Amino acid sequence: MLDATRESAAERVYREVKDQILTNEIAGGELISEGDVASRCAVSRTPVREAFLRLESEGWMRLYPKRGALVVPITDREARDVVEARLLLEGHAVGSVVADEAAREALARALTANLAAHAAADPGDVAEFSRIDAEFHQLIVAAGDNPLLADFFTGLGERHRRMTTASVHRDTTVATRILADHRSLLSAIRHGDAESFATGLAEHLAGVHDLRSGVRR
Structure with a gap:
């Protein structure tokens, strides 16, 4: 006992x-x-x-x-490695979804609900704000219908969450940018434009996480 x-x-x-x-x-x-x-x-x-x-x-x-x-602080190398892994996983998922109209519409509905919850969340509640942010990206990867990749992405979740909370603490305008960028990413998915999604995601992650030299795609 x-x-x-x-x-x-x-x-x-x-x-x-x-x-x-x-x-x-x-x-x-x-x-x-x-x-x-x-x-x-x-x-x-x-x-x-x-x-x-x-x-x-x-x-x-x-x-x-x-x-x-x-x-242990978040190093520039760790942030860059996490972002590059996310670009590969999310880009692959969207590439798989855009050709399937039903799957694309289902993902768009789920992301729309997530955005509504995100817009209603208090940016001052950083823990909840970062949780909803992580959920947005998890929904995208899950829609790719590859359980192995989805599990790997989930493994990045804690590092993703920590990076997001650090960014919001560093700059209060980041929360507004996240919402605006997520709306643009949703629009690219709705239009079946995987290339615009990939470009927008790279810009989103580099900007939110202050990767001044950008990320490899």
């Missing part, structure tokens, strides 16, 4: 700290201590240590004995 309680505490700390990293409440480059997290989560240091080890194994932080845990 004691082991189960400890494991439950470690899992809770892991989820809470990871969510704070993904939503930029704990920014990349910030050093946090076991003691501070233990106090905040009302647990002993043991489950915090276990949670930190798990987060380190996943690449979210680096541990420094007697100093604390450094939250």
Whole structure:
């Protein structure tokens, strides 16, 4: 029973700290201590240590004995690699959908509903705003009807979410741009224009994530 309680505490700390990293409440480059997290989560240091080890194994932080845990920042290389993977996956999905009128119309309806929810969301609630943003792109990849690619895209979801929240925190106008760009991407899908979609997506991701030299397509 004691082991189960400890494991439950470690899992809770892991989820809470990871969510704070993904939503930029704990920014990349910030050093946090076991003691501070233990106090905040009302647990002993043991489950915090276990949670930190798990987060380190996943690449979210680096541990420094007697100093604390450094939250690993998003590097330019990581951002570029995530964006390039997304361009390939989303572009492939739209290329598969545009020739199928029924599939294209179904995707357009789903994206229209997503945009309505996004427009109604409070940009100040960065976690919810980034969740709906990620859902928009997940709907596109899922429409490609390739479960292997969809699963791979889902694996990028946490990095995508973290990058988006960092961008919205960095520049409050990014939220407005995301909505405008999503409307343009939806229009390209409605018109069955895969080429315009690919060009618009590249510009969208480079702009939102501040990739000044653009991305390879």
